[in-house]
Amino acid sequence: xxxxxxxxxxxxxxxxxxxxxxxxxxxxxxxxxxxxxxxxxxxxxxxxxxxxxxxxxxxxxxxxxxxxxxxxxxxxxxxxxxxxxxxxxxxxxxxxxxxxxxxxxxxxxxxxxxxxxxxxxxxxxxxxxxxxxxxxxxxxxxxxxxxxxxxxxxxxxxxxxxxxxxxxxxxxxxxxxxxxxxxxxxxxxxxxxxxxxxxxxxxxxxxxxxxxxxxxxxxxxxxxxxxxxxxxxxxxxxxxxxxxxxxxxxxxxxxxxxxxxxxxxxxxxxxxxxxxxxxxxxxxxxxxxxxxxxxxxxxxxxxxxxxxxxxxxxxxxxxxxxxxxxxxxxxxxxxxxxxxxxxxxxxxxxxxxxxxxxxxxxxxxxxxxxxxxxxxxxxxxxxxxxxxxxxxxxxxxxxxxxxxxxxxxxxxxxxxxxxxxxxxxxxxxxxxxxxxxxxxxxxxxxxxxxxxxxxxxxxxxxxxxxxxxxxxxxxxxxxxxxxxxxxxxxxxxxxxxxxx
Amino acid sequence: xxxxxxxxxxxxxxxxxxxxxxxxxxxxxxxxxxxxxxxxxxxxxxxxxxxxxxxxxxxxxxxxxxxxxxxxxxxxxxxxxxxxxxxxxxxxxxxxxxxxxxxxxxxxxxxxxxxxxxxxxxxxxxxxxxxxxxxxxxxxxxxxxxxxxxxxxxxxxxxxxxxxxxxxxxxxxxxxxxxxxxxxxxxxxxxxxxxx
Numbered sequence: 001x002x003x004x005x006x007x008x009x010x011x012x013x014x015x016x017x018x019x020x021x022x023x024x025x026x027x028x029x030x031x032x033x034x035x036x037x038x039x040x041x042x043x044x045x046x047x048x049x050x051x052x053x054x055x056x057x058x059x060x061x062x063x064x065x066x067x068x069x070x071x072x073x074x075x076x077x078x079x080x081x082x083x084x085x086x087x088x089x090x091x092x093x094x095x096x097x098x099x100x101x102x103x104x105x106x107x108x109x110x111x112x113x114x115x116x117x118x119x120x121x122x123x124x125x126x127x128x129x130x131x132x133x134x135x136x137x138x139x140x141x142x143x144x145x146x147x148x149x150x151x152x153x154x155x156x157x158x159x160x161x162x163x164x165x166x167x168x169x170x171x172x173x174x175x176x177x178x179x180x181x182x183x184x185x186x187x188x189x190x191x192x193x194x195x196x197x198x199x200x201x202x203x204x205x206x207x208x209x210x211x212x213x214x215x216x217x218x219x220x221x222x223x224x225x226x227x228x229x230x231x232x233x234x235x236x237x238x239x240x241x242x243x244x245x246x247x248x249x250x251x252x253x254x255x256x257x258x259x260x261x262x263x264x265x266x267x268x269x270x271x272x273x274x275x276x277x278x279x280x281x282x283x284x285x286x287x288x289x290x291x292x293x294x295x296x297x298x299x300x301x302x303x304x305x306x307x308x309x310x311x312x313x314x315x316x317x318x319x320x321x322x323x324x325x326x327x328x329x330x331x332x333x334x335x336x337x338x339x340x341x342x343x344x345x346x347x348x349x350x351x352x353x354x355x356x357x358x359x360x361x362x363x364x365x366x367x368x369x370x371x372x373x374x375x376x377x378x379x380x381x382x383x384x385x386x387x388x389x390x391x392x393x394x395x396x397x398x399x400x401x402x403x404x405x406x407x408x409x410x411x412x413x414x415x416x417x418x419x420x421x422x423x424x425x426x427x428x429x430x431x432x433x434x435x436x437x438x439x440x441x442x443x444x445x446x447x448x449x450x451x452x453x454x455x456x457x458x459x460x461x462x463x464x465x466x467x468x469x470x471x472x473x474x475x476x477x478x479x480x481x482x483x484x485x486x487x488x489x490x491x492x493x494x495x496x497x498x499x500x
Numbered sequence: 501x502x503x504x505x506x507x508x509x510x511x512x513x514x515x516x517x518x519x520x521x522x523x524x525x526x527x528x529x530x531x532x533x534x535x536x537x538x539x540x541x542x543x544x545x546x547x548x549x550x551x552x553x554x555x556x557x558x559x560x561x562x563x564x565x566x567x568x569x570x571x572x573x574x575x576x577x578x579x580x581x582x583x584x585x586x587x588x589x590x591x592x593x594x595x596x597x598x599x600x601x602x603x604x605x606x607x608x609x610x611x612x613x614x615x616x617x618x619x620x621x622x623x624x625x626x627x628x629x630x631x632x633x634x635x636x637x638x639x640x641x642x643x644x645x646x647x648x649x650x651x652x653x654x655x656x657x658x659x660x661x662x663x664x665x666x667x668x669x670x671x672x673x674x675x676x677x678x679x680x681x682x683x684x685x686x687x688x689x690x691x692x693x694x695x696x
Contacts (some may be wrong), residue, residue, distance in 0.1 A: 223659060415633060
């Protein structure tokens with residue numbers, strides 16, 4: 001099938017009324033939680049995961065994907081108007097976006113952010129459509145050692161790209177892998193770390209982990225930070241269209257941001273957050289007027305906003321083609337596929353073309369809806385920003401509880417979530433990033449299985465990881481990634497990027 | 501046991517109340533004042549070790565504790581050989597790694613100074629996690645409506661100066677919305693009222 005056939009199949013699926021409806025719900029919810037600080041796409045997806053059980057697979061994945069990229073749009077609104085990142089990936093947008101709003105250029109900033117995001121989302125979707133098929137063909141050639149090395153690359157990527165200490169990130173990966181081992185060992189049937197508790201026999205679920213470590217600890221951190229009062233730029237947002245000058249200055253930045261985001265989104269551990277930071281520092285470096293950055297430079301909004309959306313889109317590529325999540329959100333998508341009885345991997349595209357192409361086309365449609373939702377309805381989102389956190393957070397906690405409970409009607413999971421919330425909060429305060437832990441948790445069982453098969457195949461000779469060309473290449477890439485990090489020069493730059 | 505009542509002290513309390521195997525008490529005998537530079541003897545004769553980076557030190561301690569926990573409780577699992585890996589192979593490998601990382605962090609925390617430190621916010625921590633526990637305990641006994649009310653009330657205590665009337669209104673609205681969305685619209689199997 002050519003790409004035209006594929007896309008027309010996708011259009012057929014995406015335009016089905018049910019799927020259109022769920023794409024709309026997804027992007028609406030995504031924008032909503034993107035606008036609201038303190039509720040991220042991960043928590044929301046975890047809350048809705050049990051609900052997707054009742055939906056057809058296409059609608060379920062279309063809706064969840066919509067939440068992720070919808071949140072990228074919503075987050076920028078909050079960043080520009082309130083100087084608080086509604087979403088972590090829009091943290092950089094605060095810097096110049098808020099300054100623009102204070103100068104009365106909020107309309108211009110919002111429009112550039114939305115249109116830049118739309119352009120980047122379109123390019124990202126196109127890239128998925130073009131590269132997914134060849135990549136999944138490569139994926140089908142993967143043998144167990146290759147998969148193992150791919151996951152090593154993924155974990156090393158997550159470690160290198162996490163904030164802070166590499167050693168701590170490594171520890172978090174190990175902890176995640178260990179938590180992934182809980183439950184019945186598929187090979188021997190032995191119970192590991194179940195302590196006679198029946199709920200642990202099937203292993204830990206991803207939802208309590210995500211909800212505890214990301215959701216609850218985020219709420220606690222927000223409450224601890226109570227001091228900051230929100231100051232919504234109260235002026236009416238007029239002229240929702242960039243001025244000629246802003247337009248001329250922002251389109252090259254959008255192009256660069258799209259390029260940066262598309263590449264960084266592919267990297268394991270990458271995605272929206274890293275892309276936006278990288279795009280900002282590039283814009284600042286190549287600008288002829290770097291002194292304007294931090295004082296309302298439109299490039300500082302256009303570049304990162306395009307980059308975070310492109311990154312959000314292309315991070316779907318490894319998940320869809322190889323079945324390997326490159327970040328925590330994608331791990332959640334994999335969880336959603338498993339609920340539907342679909343094993344993620346390169347075979348998804350050939351076995352369920354309607355699902356695959358429907359999802360891709362719906363992403364583009366969703367991006368289009370987002371421009372429409374965000375620009376004319378901006379007044380509604382601004383009103384929402386005035387809802388104080390003290391009203392929001394008890395409700396969020398209730399929804400978290402219901403979400404965790406309804407995965408398998410288990411109050412044990414809710415207790416587990418609280419325990420993981422404690423562990424997560426303490427570790428985050430101690431400077432450990434939670435993302436490597438979550439990724440380790442998801443990859444743990446897969447890694448063990450592939451390591452086991454490789455060793456059985458090679459009769460215990462670890463050289464198999466070097467004799468297979470794909471595996472050797474991936475390991476070399478991992479080593480290179482680690483080396484660049486350990487070089488002092490890169491390290492310094494990474495610190496600079498994260499500090500900004 | 502001499503404990504320096506300074507920066508690391510809150511983490512210390514936190515750490516001691518955390519589950520997991522007991523760590524040698526002598527390891528955290530004392531946390532010295534930040535001005536002290538070297539290991540010295542106090543009058544009681546206990547060692548005083550200066551922790552230059554509490555963040556690294558306590559992360560390391562938590563990692564070590566968790567690694568020991570996973571290592572010891574996984575000892576009965578068969579190790580197998582590298583050709584046929586048993587169920588205990590990966591647990592031992594990983595807890596060994598975590599142990600080494602934890603130990604390295606402890607050493608780094610003692611040896612190398614780094615700026616920090618984020619303190620824990622106990623009030624929201626207790627009430628947010630506590631209301632999650634209330635949710636777990638109450639849901640199947642009291643039903644969703646009353647549980648929601650309880651959880652909203654309990655979690656509101658994590659902020660100072662919560663207004664009782666406002667909390668009541670939020671609680672009732674949240675209970676109504678939760679029941680409507682999750683039980684009537686999405687048809688999740690959650691009890692709505694106490695089962696008598």
